[in-house]
Amino acid sequence: MSVMFDRVAFIGMGLIGSSLARVIRRDGLANEISAAARTTETLDTIQRLGLADQVSTDTADVVRGADLVILCTPLSAFGKIAAAIGPHLKDGAIVTDVGSAKACVQREVGPHMPKGVHLVPGHPVAGTEHSGPEHGFAELFLDRWCVLTPAPDTDRDAVAKVRALWEAAGMSVSEMTTSHHDQILAITSHLPHVISYSIVDTAYQLGEDLQDEVFRYSGGGFRDFTRIAASDPIMWRDILIENRDAVLDILSRFDEDLTNLKRAIRRGDGEELERVFTRTRAIRRGIIEAGQEKLEDQKVSTKSSDKG
Amino acid sequence: MSVMFDRVAFIGMGLIGSSLARVIRRDGLANEISAAARTTETLDTIQRLGLADQVSTDTADVVRGADLVILCTPLSAFGKIAAAIGPHLKDGAIVTDVGSAKACVQREVGPHMPKGVHLVPGHPVAGTEHSGPEHGFAELFLDRWCVLTPAPDTDRDAVAKVRALWEAAGMSVSEMTTSHHDQILAITSHLPHVISYSIVDTAYQLGEDLQDEVFRYSGGGFRDFTRIAASDPIMWRDILIENRDAVLDILSRFDEDLTNLKRAIRRGDGEELERVFTRTRAIRRGIIEAGQEKLEDQKVSTKSSDKG
Numbered sequence: 065m066s067v068m069f070d071r072v073a074f075i076g077m078g079l080i081g082s083s084l085a086r087v088i089r090r091d092g093l094a095n096e097i098s099a100a101a102r103t104t105e106t107l108d109t110i111q112r113l114g115l116a117d118q119v120s121t122d123t124a125d126v127v128r129g130a131d132l133v134i135l136c137t138p139l140s141a142f143g144k145i146a147a148a149i150g151p152h153l154k155d156g157a158i159v160t161d162v163g164s165a166k167a168c169v170q171r172e173v174g175p176h177m178p179k180g181v182h183l184v185p186g187h188p189v190a191g192t193e194h195s196g197p198e199h200g201f202a203e204l205f206l207d208r209w210c211v212l213t214p215a216p217d218t219d220r221d222a223v224a225k226v227r228a229l230w231e232a233a234g235m236s237v238s239e240m241t242t243s244h245h246d247q248i249l250a251i252t253s254h255l256p257h258v259i260s261y262s263i264v265d266t267a268y269q270l271g272e273d274l275q276d277e278v279f280r281y282s283g284g285g286f287r288d289f290t291r292i293a294a295s296d297p298i299m300w301r302d303i304l305i306e307n308r309d310a311v312l313d314i315l316s317r318f319d320e321d322l323t324n325l326k327r328a329i330r331r332g333d334g335e336e337l338e339r340v341f342t343r344t345r346a347i348r349r350g351i352i353e354a355g356q357e358k359l360e361d362q363k364v365s366t367k368s369s370d371k372g
Numbered sequence: 373m374s375v376m377f378d379r380v381a382f383i384g385m386g387l388i389g390s391s392l393a394r395v396i397r398r399d400g401l402a403n404e405i406s407a408a409a410r411t412t413e414t415l416d417t418i419q420r421l422g423l424a425d426q427v428s429t430d431t432a433d434v435v436r437g438a439d440l441v442i443l444c445t446p447l448s449a450f451g452k453i454a455a456a457i458g459p460h461l462k463d464g465a466i467v468t469d470v471g472s473a474k475a476c477v478q479r480e481v482g483p484h485m486p487k488g489v490h491l492v493p494g495h496p497v498a499g500t501e502h503s504g505p506e507h508g509f510a511e512l513f514l515d516r517w518c519v520l521t522p523a524p525d526t527d528r529d530a531v532a533k534v535r536a537l538w539e540a541a542g543m544s545v546s547e548m549t550t551s552h553h554d555q556i557l558a559i560t561s562h563l564p565h566v567i568s569y570s571i572v573d574t575a576y577q578l579g580e581d582l583q584d585e586v587f588r589y590s591g592g593g594f595r596d597f598t599r600i601a602a603s604d605p606i607m608w609r610d611i612l613i614e615n616r617d618a619v620l621d622i623l624s625r626f627d628e629d630l631t632n633l634k635r636a637i638r639r640g641d642g643e644e645l646e647r648v649f650t651r652t653r654a655i656r657r658g659i660i661e662a663g664q665e666k667l668e669d670q671k672v673s674t675k676s677s678d679k680g
Contacts, residue, residue, distance in 0.1 A: 140642070189592050208591055209589060249589060251575055251582075251594065252590050252593065255574075255593075255594075257573060258633055261649055263563060264656075266622070267559055267649070268651055272561065275655070276662070278655075279514075279662035280662055282659050283560075284560050284564070285564030286560040286563075288599075290655050290656040291654070297646050301642045308640070309488075319578075321573050322567070322570040324571075325566055326566075326620065329619060332616070334609045334613055337608070341603075344576060347583070353587070354584070354588055
């Protein structure tokens, strides 16, 4: 790979940012990487891992002279960061992000971008339940999808450059409107997280007496939820609040569907249960065909129990 | 291992039954295995796999002379099977099962057991989302828990024999009352299944236009639910109906906890969300400490996305 950017600035460098920095280092995609973080502890880790040439707690310092600025903090910090870096961005710079909700990026970052700076919001749909720069790895993005949500009048060259970066990381890249992104991700990611947090909290609230037994018999399905519910609390607090309209909308639909199942269970309506449980299998096949379930995941999945 | 039973009869031989039959064959735990199934197709598969010495669609044929009879069909068939085999059971025979709800076994099988026959209901908490005898494997039970729920006056020798069989399969075995079992499993397994079926059905009902995109971006959490929601529809129809009281009770609690989260999202109450999302992490640690998350699962879990 050849150099794509002279200088890339990361604002925040957790799991996603550090994984992308590793890709940039591995393939020599930038001459220089700078990184800002809130704590000197994180900056020390970033330096120890060799992920940045220059680090600072001052975001303005870090973006000066950068061709590409990538926001990798929790979403609630975006507005403040945009206000702080706006005046220091170089003419022609591209600003992108990795946030899991997109309408809020346009809304909170957009107004602070000076003329001549290109905002290209992005969302690499990849991750693990671990957080922090020490848990990143360059292969995180392989064969996953990245969504870009530029406004219609955005400079196409800027969009192409951000696209090329994620493609270099191994992702397929698609473009859509912010509202479409926020609806789709509300279903495929935000809803599963709310539900997982909720179900694990239900178990938590049963009290310590029952918890040991819940751990012991977690192989029957519960265990999978606990992994999702171990995700970064701050990141998820922000995603759910920033994308609240789409999340609440899909939660209402989920409520209706769950009520239907509850009613069938209460009435002993086996036909309805069988009908629903049969059609949900088709979705699984679709996921496997779409290549979003890897062979190795499938292999291990046979060890993960689904037996009552 | 030495021979534990002269003759073991399986009524139904799907994933669980065939896995146990493989253990019995591997370790020579029985001199003879007989198996009944509803269809000759399944019986052919069982014979082709060498999992039984004698097969029949007639359950009475299969249990004659058996020391141990294991019910491995969906729960809704138990009452009818018990009535059919009762008169043909040998004096001193042990009858057990692998069903995921236990009060119903006592209720539906118990009355058909002649004096001198020992009913020891059991539940090996292990499985995969695949069903059928061809998907079984002897290692399925390794390091998982099996729950036995004998009535207080059950012959202790009979309980000890069933315990020894599951221990030979690599399981830890515990005993508890049927109602306690049904409550615990409602939380750790039945609730996760209802929720997974429901969430995947919500996506299904969005229509085909959106489904392709749901597949594509499923890595954000949804994918894990689709695996659970691909479980055997008949088996799960029966579990939820047979254990409906405990399932509906835990669903009400879940409803309350989800309503609390929805309210926090709607109000933008980040503190409450952060508080809940932080305490759910503790549950994950408990599961890992209880040894119910294997190292290989953990390794692969880093490839399974939890990013919004």
